[in-house]
Amino acid sequence: MIRTMVVDDDALVRLGLVGLLAQDPALAVVAEAADGLQAVELARRRRIDVALMDIRMPRLDGIAATRRLCELPDGPRVIVLGTFDLDEYVYRALAAGADGFLLKDTPPTEIARGVHVVAEGQGMLHPAAARRLIDRYHRVGAPRSVAARSRVAGLTPRETDVLRELAEGLSNAEVAGVLGMRESTVKVHVSRILAGLGVGNRVQAALLARDAGLVGDGR
Numbered sequence: 729m730i731r732t733m734v735v736d737d738d739a740l741v742r743l744g745l746v747g748l749l750a751q752d753p754a755l756a757v758v759a760e761a762a763d764g765l766q767a768v769e770l771a772r773r774r775r776i777d778v779a780l781m782d783i784r785m786p787r788l789d790g791i792a793a794t795r796r797l798c799e800l801p802d803g804p805r806v807i808v809l810g811t812f813d814l815d816e817y818v819y820r821a822l823a824a825g826a827d828g829f830l831l832k833d834t835p836p837t838e839i840a841r842g843v844h845v846v847a848e849g850q851g852m853l854h855p856a857a858a859r860r861l862i863d864r865y866h867r868v869g870a871p872r873s874v875a876a877r878s879r880v881a882g883l884t885p886r887e888t889d890v891l892r893e894l895a896e897g898l899s900n901a902e903v904a905g906v907l908g909m910r911e912s913t914v915k916v917h918v919s920r921i922l923a924g925l926g927v928g929n930r931v932q933a934a935l936l937a938r939d940a941g942l943v944g945d946g947r
Contacts, residue, residue, distance in 0.1 A: 730847045731775060733759040733804060735767040735793065736782040741832070745780055748836045755843060764793025771797055776804040778843050781826070783810045783817050791820050798825030798928050805846045822931040828852025849919075851930050876939030879925050887924065888942070890917040894930055895937035 732755055734745045742760055749755045759774055761767035765788040767779060779797060783790040790808055797803045807828040808821040818829050827846045830839060842852040880888065893903040900918065904911040918930070927933050937943055 730755050730843060731758045731777045732756065732843060733761065733767060733770060733776045733779040735761040735764065735779055735785070735790070736809070737762050737785040738782075741782070745839075748839060749843070751836075752840045752843075755840065764788030764790055764796075767793050768796045768800075771800055771804055775802070778847050779804045779806050780839075780843070781806050781808050781821075783808060783821060791817070791824050794821055794826050795824040805849075807842055807846055807852055822853070822929075823935060825928045825932060827929050853931070873939050873941065876936050877941065879936060880940040880942065883921060883924050887917055887921050890914060891921050891925075891933060891937050892942045894918065894921075895934040895943040897934075 732749055734742050734749070734757060736742045736745065739762070742762075746757050746760065749757050759767075759770040759776060761770055763785045764781075767781070768788070770776070771779070781790045781794055785793075788796075794806045794808065797806055806821075806826045807830060808818070808826045809830055809832050810817060810821075811832055821829060828842055828851055830842055830852060834842075845852050880891070883891065889907055890903055893906055898906065900911050900914045903909070904914045907914075909917075921933055922928065922930075925933055925936055927936060934943075
């Protein structure tokens with residue numbers, strides 16, 4: 729059973745999302761929150777696997793709440809729900825640690841599928857879309873670049889190769905094709921890369937790779 733939390737300041741939206749998730753017998757809504765602050769407090773008291781998070785809310789918005797949730801020990805994975813596609817809000821949410829982004833008018837079956845995908849440790853945003861967001865909004869400063877290079881230096885050469893391709897927006901299957909590896913081996917490398925870099929998902933790993941100069945102008 730995947731334990732979920734719905735976070736939105738609109739009571740009707742929350743009601744709709746709760747009803748949607750309730751149709752899937754593998755999902756259980758164990759918490760509802762009207763703002764980011766309440767979401768963080770609930771996550772501290774209960775085990776939650778995946779949170780569906782609105783962006784614009786009072787007291788604590790979805791971006792700040794996502795960052796706090798990702799800092800919690802065993803905090804939930806986060807899918808951000810928004811009304812605008814591929815804008816700075818999406819980038820900021822992903823950079824804060826969100827594992828995916830979906831539009832609020834996404835078909836119900838796709839929202840439920842997104843919860844399953846994210847609960848399994850995958851991202852709910854196409855890698856190429858994440859790359860476009862990084863290209864458009866990410867800016868690298870010298871101090872951050874030095875710190876990123878230090879963290880990347882702890883990876884093995886093969887892990888660095890995989891990270892470089894991830895940062896270029898390739899899926900696991902595409903990385904396997906480029907590097908001549910099994911997809912299952914790529915998945916193992918990705919898990920080790922995330923742990924070694926101390927990041928929560930592929931997007932954050934791609935951001936760190938950009939900071940370290942593995943892709944983009946520094947490549």
